[in-house]
Amino acid sequence: DRIMLVTFTEAATAELRELIRAKIHDARLAFARTVHNNDYKSGDPVIDPLLASIGDYKSAAQILLNAERSMDEASIFTIHGFCQRMLTQNAFESGAQFESEFVTDQAKLMHQVAADFWRRSFYHLPKMVAESVYDCWSSPSALLGDMGNSLTGVPKHLTVEPLESSLEEFCQQGIARIDELKKQWSAHCVDFEALISGSGVDKRSYTKKNLPNWLEQVSSWANNPTTSLQVHDKLEKFSQELLIEKTKKGEAPEHAVFKLIDDFLAQPLEIKQPLLSLAIHQCRKTLQQAKEQKNWLSFDDLLTQLSQATENQENALLLEKSREQYPVALIDEFQDTDPLQYSIFSTLYQDQPQCGLFMIGDPKQAIYAFRGADIFTYIQARRQVADHYTLDTNWRSTADMVSSVNRIFEHGKQPFLYDDDIPFYPVKYNPVNAEQKSWALENQTQPAMTFWLQESKDGNPINKGNYQRVMAESTAAQIQTILTGSQQESAYLQNGEKTQPIKAGDIAVLVRTGKEGKLVREALSKQGIASVYLSNLDSVFSSPLAKDVLRLLQAAMTPTDARAVRSALASSLFAYTADQLHQFNIDEIQWEQAV
Numbered sequence: 001d002r003i004m005l006v007t008f009t010e011a012a013t014a015e016l017r018e019l020i021r022a023k024i025h026d027a028r029l030a031f032a033r034t035v036h037n038n039d040y041k042s043g044d045p046v047i048d049p050l051l052a053s054i055g056d057y058k059s060a061a062q063i064l065l066n067a068e069r070s071m072d073e074a075s076i077f078t079i080h081g082f083c084q085r086m087l088t089q090n091a092f093e094s095g096a097q098f099e100s101e102f103v104t105d106q107a108k109l110m111h112q113v114a115a116d117f118w119r120r121s122f123y124h125l126p127k128m129v130a131e132s133v134y135d136c137w138s139s140p141s142a143l144l145g146d147m148g149n150s151l152t153g154v155p156k157h158l159t160v161e162p163l164e165s166s167l168e169e170f171c172q173q174g175i176a177r178i179d180e181l182k183k184q185w186s187a188h189c190v191d192f193e194a195l196i197s198g199s200g201v202d203k204r205s206y207t208k209k210n211l212p213n214w215l216e217q218v219s220s221w222a223n224n225p226t227t228s229l230q231v232h233d234k235l236e237k238f239s240q241e242l243l244i245e246k247t248k249k250g251e252a253p254e255h256a257v258f259k260l261i262d263d264f265l266a267q268p269l270e271i272k273q274p275l276l277s278l279a280i281h282q283c284r285k286t287l288q289q290a291k292e293q294k295n296w297l298s299f300d301d302l303l304t305q306l307s308q309a310t311e312n313q314e315n316a317l318l319l320e321k322s323r324e325q326y327p328v329a330l331i332d333e334f335q336d337t338d339p340l341q342y343s344i345f346s347t348l349y350q351d352q353p354q355c356g357l358f359m360i361g362d363p364k365q366a367i368y369a370f371r372g373a374d375i376f377t378y379i380q381a382r383r384q385v386a387d388h389y390t391l392d393t394n395w396r397s398t399a400d401m402v403s404s405v406n407r408i409f410e411h412g413k414q415p416f417l418y419d420d421d422i423p424f425y426p427v428k429y430n431p432v433n434a435e436q437k438s439w440a441l442e443n444q445t446q447p448a449m450t451f452w453l454q455e456s457k458d459g460n461p462i463n464k465g466n467y468q469r470v471m472a473e474s475t476a477a478q479i480q481t482i483l484t485g486s487q488q489e490s491a492y493l494q495n496g497e498k499t500q501p502i503k504a505g506d507i508a509v510l511v512r513t514g515k516e517g518k519l520v521r522e523a524l525s526k527q528g529i530a531s532v533y534l535s536n537l538d539s540v541f542s543s544p545l546a547k548d549v550l551r552l553l554q555a556a557m558t559p560t561d562a563r564a565v566r567s568a569l570a571s572s573l574f575a576y577t578a579d580q581l582h583q584f585n586i587d588e589i590q591w592e593q594a595v
Contacts, residue, residue: 001073004326006082008333013076016332021071023047028064031057075326079341083302087309089325090318100297106287109296110151113287114144117279121167129171132229136272143279150280151287152300154307154340162278163271174229174269181264182222184257189219192238192255200250201243214238229269239265303340310347322348327355334361335378342377350384359385363422379421393428398437400448402429408449439502441482441491468519476523479507483529504529548573559595569594 005020007013027050030042034057042048054060077085084102118140122133137143150156163170193215196206214234221232236242240258247253291301309318329349331337337345337359349357363378382388394402406426409415416422438445454470456462462470485491486501493500509531511517517533524531540546548571555561555568568574570581584591 001070001075002325002327004075004077004082004329006077006079006329006331008079008336010078012332013078013081017071017074017076020074020076021068024064024068024071028061028068031061031064035061079337080299080302083306083344084297086306086318086322087302090321100295102302103296103298106152106291106296106298109290110144110283110287111141113151113283113290114147114279115140116286117283118143121279125167128227129167131227132171132271133167133275135228135230136275143276146276147280147283151284152298154304155284156280158277158280160273160277162281163274167271167275170271170274171229174271175226177264177269178226178229178231181260182226184260185218185222188255188257189215189222192253192257195255196243196253199243199253200247201253202246202248205246206237229271231264231269235261236265303344307340307344310344319348323352323355328358329356330358330360332360334359334381335363335365336361337377337381338374339377342381346381346384364416375418379418382421390425391427392425393430395430397429398448399429400438402427404447404449436496438494439492440494440499441485443490445494468516472516472519472523475509475520476527476529479504479509479524479529480527482507504531544572547571565595 005016007016023046026042026044027047030040030044030047030051031054034040034051040051042051050060051057122130125133137146165173193211196211197208214237217234218232218238221235238258239261240254241262243254243258244252291298297305329345331345345357349355359381361378363375363382397405409424410426415424438448440446452471452474454462454467454474482491482502483504486503489501491502493502493506509517509520511520514533514535517535521531521533548568551564551568551571552573555565558564566581566584569576569584584594
């Protein structure tokens with residue numbers, strides 16, 4: 001009960017508790033058997049070294065029995081569970097409120113705070129200014145989406161300062177700048193066509209068709225009253241910098257108005273970022289006040305409160321009590337730790353020789369910022385730790401796959417960029433897998449990893465669009481070859497003596513973007529191969545199937561509504577043919593059965 005284990009999900013805490021209980025049980029049995037047989041070997045790579053290093057088997061077996069009996073008292077927490085325990089158990093020392101209500105979802109309150117800011121800041125604006133805001137966000141929900149996770153946790157460093165002047169004043173200054181630019185353009189635009197046409201500018205861009213069209217569009221914009229801060233998208237075509245860049249040979253067209261456009265575009269009338277910074281600053285403050293009024297604590301509040309408590313009371317009672325209660329701490333999945341979480345544990349345990357801190361994780365996974373990981377936190381922690389241990393065997397992958405990965409990363413001089421902090425260690429493979437698992441095509445065992453390189457016939461670089469298209473088609477053709485071979489029993493998965501045909505469901509294609517995924521799906525479709533596209537960015541509710549389920553639920557809720565029932569029956573869930581659907585209209589018995 002004095003060893004604290006921290007992991008990142010409730011499911012992981014339950015799983016770890018059972019795994020630890022099972023391992024302690026196995027170790028106890030091994031020590032008990034060794035009392036009667038000194039040569040006993042359990043075959044467990046963790047337990048056998050303990051048997052060899054500990055002499056008093058009887059005492060060890062008793063210690064393990066006591067540990068097994070008290071497993072329910074083991075301190076296994078999520079990071080937030082640990083923070084909550086520390087704050088509530090040490091309320092006086094941490095300065096935390098008594099009996100705070102713990103909320104797992106503060107989305108409703110955040111929506112309310114964003115809507116309040118929207119009303120306060122935008123409702124009273126003149127129409128033209130309000131339209132400028134609407135160009136940035138269509139609703140408070142859209143604004144909240146852009147604020148993201150900046151309203152909670154540690155205050156984020158904002159690269160753009162909050163808007164200081166009033167919105168009306170900002171817009172008036174912007175309109176004055178636009179009007180001055182329009183005035184200069186209108187006064188000199190008659191000279192521009194001849195000036196650009198007679199220069200050395202690239203005529204493939206500024207063609208006889210494009211140039212007059214662009215000039216006419218910008219002139220039309222310049223001659224109309226300014227009603228927003230939006231400038232015409234073709235204005236940049238006449239910036240001095242772009243015109244010089246587009247002139248490869250001869251003289252570039254130069255004019256004072258072109259330089260004026262340069263200066264204007266260099267300081268754009270960007271209202272969105274300063275306004276977003278202002279919204280984050282004010283909404284963050286309002287959200288915190290609202291939670292204090294309701295006496296609410298969120299996940300992020302637990303972290304920030306404990307962090308502040310440990311930092312403000314260095315070497316004080318809270319730290320002493322925490323170390324006394326949990327002198328040994330193990331942090332599982334450490335690569336997902338953010339700077340705030342690490343600061344709590346480093347403040348508690350760093351430079352404390354009477355305590356032990358064990359950080360367990362995989363640095364290669366610390367790159368996944370989308371789930372809160374921070375690679376620089378990992379690097380900082382690694383530098384502050386005295387001893388490093390690593391697992392040297394991959395027990396899951398095949399021998400060929402492990403060897404292939406070793407070869408790739410040993411080949412590169414700096415495989416992970418931060419060599420001193422994230423070195424590559426070649427790993428061994430599971431000896432059981434050495435000759436067991438493989439796959440074959442045309443009855444020939446295939447390598448675990450293969451690279452395709454598309455080279456152009458003339459040696460010139462291939463453009464991105466062609467590359468993606470050809471690779472998608474090649475991928476589909478290879479999958480077709482594999483599946484055809486599988487039907488002919490020449491393509492199969494092998495595990496020892498057993499073989500099984502390769503099915504379409506055994507094949508996965510990983511892509512970087514939805515566009516690449518679409519190209520692969522289209523290429524597979526041409527080959528007559530069905531596929532399923534999965535993305536963590538797509539909402540399940542936007543899928544066609546979700547709409548069909550909605551139609552079904554509406555029909556089930558209102559079975560007397562013939563229109564709703566017909567809509568459900570016509571969906572892909574039932575897959576009726578047109579003739580079957582027509583029968584429902586003319587056969588009342590069939591209709592009643594369907595209802």
